[in-house]
Each structure stands twice: as structure tokens, then as C-alpha cells.
Amino acid sequence: MAYIQLNNGLPGITGLLENRVDTAAPIRELTQILLRGENTLTDMERELVATIVSFKNQCHYCTNAHAATVMALGGTEELLNKVYHDLENAPLSEKMKSLLVIGSKVQENGKAVHKEHISRAITAGATDREIHDTVLIAALFCLYNRYVDGLDTYCPEDPAYYQKLAGRLVTIGYDRPKEGARKGEENFK
Numbered sequence: 001m002a003y004i005q006l007n008n009g010l011p012g013i014t015g016l017l018e019n020r021v022d023t024a025a026p027i028r029e030l031t032q033i034l035l036r037g038e039n040t041l042t043d044m045e046r047e048l049v050a051t052i053v054s055f056k057n058q059c060h061y062c063t064n065a066h067a068a069t070v071m072a073l074g075g076t077e078e079l080l081n082k083v084y085h086d087l088e089n090a091p092l093s094e095k096m097k098s099l100l101v102i103g104s105k106v107q108e109n110g111k112a113v114h115k116e117h118i119s120r121a122i123t124a125g126a127t128d129r130e131i132h133d134t135v136l137i138a139a140l141f142c143l144y145n146r147y148v149d150g151l152d153t154y155c156p157e158d159p160a161y162y163q164k165l166a167g168r169l170v171t172i173g174y175d176r177p178k179e180g181a182r183k184g185e186e187n188f189k
Contacts (some may be wrong), residue, residue, distance in 0.1 A: 003152045011154040011161075012061035013121040013144055020157040021176070027143075028174050034137050041130055043170070044073035045096055048083060048136045055084050056107045059145035059154040068159070068166035095124040099134045106138035 006019045017024035035046045046068045054062035069078050082090035087100055098121040105112040113135070121131055148155075154161070 001152075001154065005109050006153075009037050011156050012065070013153070016147055016151060016174070017176070021121050023029055024176065027066070027140075028176055030140060031174040033052055034133060034140065039129075039133065040127065041099075042069055043134065044075055045099070046133070046137060047073060048092075048096070048100060049134055050141045051080065052083055052087075052100050052143040053103055053138045053151075054121070055144060056080075056164045057145040058105060059149050061148050061153065062141065064155075064159075066160045068162035069169045072166040072170045078179065093124070095126050095130075098124045099126055099130065102131065102134050103138035106135050107142060110139070 002015065006015045008015055008018045008020055017028065025091075035050065036043060037048065047066050051063060051070055054066055071077070079091060083100065087097055087104075090100075092098065092100070092125060098117070102113055102117050102121060103185040105114075105117055120132075126134075175183060
């Protein structure tokens, strides 16, 4: 149960976003632009940034939600395990590995990103926009992770919840449904 009384019975970030629709609107819009907007990084690559940051922040709700989304986009458990524990040997391009390193450094502390991290990404073919968006996605997910865990929201344990949520995130994205999220409808973020 969350530390504060929410006006709904929804888990994780969903409950928080539905509790304050006014503050949620700009956060949702930014998330939709960054993770589903036009970009040279694929949806899965951008979800991997969200996932590694959430994993490193030990935010179980966000890690489960975005790992399931990576898998719904064609990733595998093996890929996720490598990204979490052995990034340099993950079956990803050098560019993606370098961007995930940058995202991981942002998770540690913005000042942990050094010129050599950026140089590695540029050498691997990353554009300024891809580097920018990686940093912003990582920073945004630090916000989400701290929001979810700082208020101790409910974190479902059933993998089916996250698979259903991932289906929605893949097909619809991060915008708020017109009718809002409702308890029992586990496909809303």
C-alpha cells in the first residue's frame, strides 16, 4: 500500500499518474515523445535505456514493466540479462552499448557522464540527438523510479500484469486513455 492515500486502487506509476492527472499530463507527453516519437533509435532501443536505468535504481515496478515491453518488441530474457549484468557482451551494436553506458552513468549521477563516454558513442555512430535523447530518457526514468518507490506504490508480482501492460505500451504508447485508467484494467500505465 502506498505511503499516501491515492484516489484509485491502481499499482505503480499508474496509480500516481491517475492520482494527479494535472501533473501527469506533461510527464506522459514527454514520455510519449521520447519513447514513441519519431527517432533514429528504435522503440526497443529506447525501452532498453528505460529498463537499464530502472534496474540499476532497483525499481521493480518500472524494471518489470519496461523489460516486458522490450520483450514484446522482440527482445529476449537473455538480452535483458546481458544488459543488466554483462553489457559489453550483450548482442547489441557498439552504438547501443555505448548509449546504455551513458544511460547507466546518468542513473549514477549526471556528472558521472564524461567526455570519453560521449566520444565512444560518437565513434560508434551515435548522433547528437541520440545522445541527447538517451540522457533525457535516463533522467526521466530516474524521476519515475524515485516517484514510484518514494511513495511505495503497489508492485504486482504476476508477470501476466506486465505482459498486458507491455502490450498496451507497444500498441498505444504512453498517452493517457481518454477514459483514464481504471482499477482492474491492468493495461494502463
